[in-house]
Amino acid sequence: MKKILVLHTGGTIAMSADAAGNVVPGAENPLDNYQSSFGAEIELETEDVFNLPSPHITPERMLELKQRIDKAAHDGVDGVVVTHGTDTLEETAYFLDLTLPNELAVVVTGAMRSANEIGSDGLHNLETAIQTASSPDAADKGVLVVMNDEIHSARYVTKTHTTNVATFRTPTFGPIGLVAKQGVVFFESLLRSTVCPIQTVSDNVFLIKAYAGMGPELFEAIAQPTTHGVVIEALGAGNLPPATLPAVQKLLDMGIPVVLVSRCFNGIAQDVYAYEGGGVQLKQMGVIFCQGLNGQKARIKLLVGVSAGMSADELARFVATANS
Template identity: 30%
Template sequence: MGVALFTLGGTIAMAGAGHGGGVVSRLTGSELTAAVPGLEALGVPLVVHDTHAVPSANLTFPQVLELVAAASRAVEEGATGVVVTQGTDSLEETAWLIGLVWPHDAPFVLTGAMRNPTLAGADGPANLLAAVRVAASGEARGLGALVTFNDEIHDPRWIRKTHSTSTATFRSPNAGPVGHIIEGRVRILVRPHHHVPLPAPPGIPAFDTARVALHTVTLDDDGLLLDGLERTHQGLVVAAFGVGHVPSALAPVLGALAERMPVVLTSRSGSGSVLRSTYGAVGSETDLMRRGLVNGGLLDPYKARVLLRLLLANGAGRDAIADAFARHG
C-alpha cells in the first residue's frame, strides 16, 4: 500500500494571503506532494488524508490521538509507514505524545517547514521528501515515532525547537540526531530504546479531568501563581532552576501541592538532567523529592507535561506515575 500521508496544516501548507496580509493554510495534501521534486521518482505510493487543517498551536491531545487511531487503521490496512505534516510550534510535543502510544513497527514520521511556500528557499518540499524516504525505509522499522527535518532524523524524546525562524531549528541537545538522509539514503546511526507503548485514554472526558499546569521558576518567585492550583488542576510540572532548584520560600508551597497531586520536577535549562542527591539545602532537588516531588530526569518541562497528562488521563496513581518517569526520564 505504501505510505499514508496525513496533513494537519501549518507553515508547510500555507500559501496565499489572508485578510490581514499574512499567509493562510490553503494547500491540500495532493497539492503539497505535487510540489515535491523527486517524490514521484521514489516509487513509493502515497495515500493522502487531509485532516485537522489548523495551526499546530490549536491542536489538542484528543485530536492527536484521533490521528494516531487513523494512522493505526492505515497500517492495519497495509501501509508500511506514516508521514504527518504539521506546524512546528507544537511538533516536539505532538511527536512525543505519538511516540508514547504508537504500537506498530511501521515508522511514524513527523515533519513540517519553517519557510512557507511563498518564500525563496521554502524547506517544506525537501522535508516532506525526506520524511517519505524514512517512512518507507526498512531501516526505520521498529523505531516508533520520529521527526525528520533538515535531512536529520530525531527521537521525539530529545527533540527541541531551538530557534523561532531558522530552518535548522530542531535539535536534540542531550543526544543529537539518531540518523541522517545522505544522498537519498536513510542512515540510522543510533537505534533509540523504546518502552512498551502506553494506552491511549478513552476520549475527551479523560483529558478534561487530567489538567496539568506548568510553572517556570524565576528569580524571586513567590509562588503566588500556584495559589489554589489544586482546585483547577490535577497535576503540576515545575520547570526549576538548573539541576532542580527553587527559591527556599517556594519549597513548602510545592511540598503542600505534592500532597494533593503529582508534582514533577524538571529543569528549565534546555538540556541536562535534574539531579537527585547532590545538593541538600531547602529548595534543592534532594529537599524537593523529600517533600514528595517526582524526579523528571532528562525530560524537559514540555515533554514531562505531556507524559503526566497522558498518565493522569489513563487513571494512573502516584506509584505508577513515579515508575513511568523513572523509565522515560
C-alpha cells in the same frame, strides 16, 4: 513496493503568504503540488486530517491522529508521515511516541518557510520524511521527527529557533540519523518508549517555569481539585526558590503529582543539592524527577500517564524512567 500514508494536519508547511504578506492557511494546500519522485518504489496515499496552525492543536486532536494511525496500522500501510505545524510539533510527536504500537514507522515533519518563500523547506522535508518512513530501519525506533535532513527521536527533539530551518535539535544526545544524498542513515539506536494505549485524554496538567525570586502564587492558583498534575521547569540541576515550597507541598498533600525537569537546555535534572529548595529536599517531599525531557514533553508524558489511569506509584515510575 512500500505503501506510505501521508496525513496532513496544517502548519506553515500548508500555508502561504497573503497579499498583505501575512502567513495564513489558504483555501489551497501547497502540499497538493507535491509530485513524488519515488516512482513505483513508494505508493503514496494522502489525507487531510485537519488544517490547523499548531498552536490550535490540543491533546484531543493528538488522540484523533493516534486513532487514525492505529487504523492505518491495521490496514497494512508500511509507514506514516504526519505533516504538522512546528510550534507544537514536538508535543504531538511525543504523544504519538508514547501511545502508538512500536512496529509502524511514523515520521513527523513540518516547515519553517511557507510555500511562497524562496528556499521553502516544506516539500523537501515532506520528501525526506517519506524516504525515512519507507526505510527498513525506521520501523522499530519509535516516532521520528525529520526536518532539515536530520532524523530525531520524538522523545527528545525540540524547536530551538523561531524561524531558522535548522531549528529542530536534540539537546544533550543529538540526532539519531540523517537523510544523506544517497539515502537514510541511522547512526544510533534508542531504547523505545513504553507504549501506553489510551482511549481518552484528560488534561488540566500544567507547566510552570521557575525563576529567581519566585513565590508561591502560581502553585497556589492551580491547587484545585480539578488539577491532574503539574510539571515544573526548575532551576539548574533541579532546584526551586524556598518561597515556593509550602505551595508545592500543598499540591502534593492534595495528591496532585508534581513532576520536575530542568529549565536548562542541556543535561538532566537530579537531586544533587541539599540546601533549602534543593533537589534533595524536593525529592524527599515526593516531587518526581523526570530525566532528559523538556517541560512540554514531560507534560505530555504526565498527561498520558494520567489518561491511562495509572496509580500514584505507577505514575511516578512511568514519569521517572527515561525509556518508559
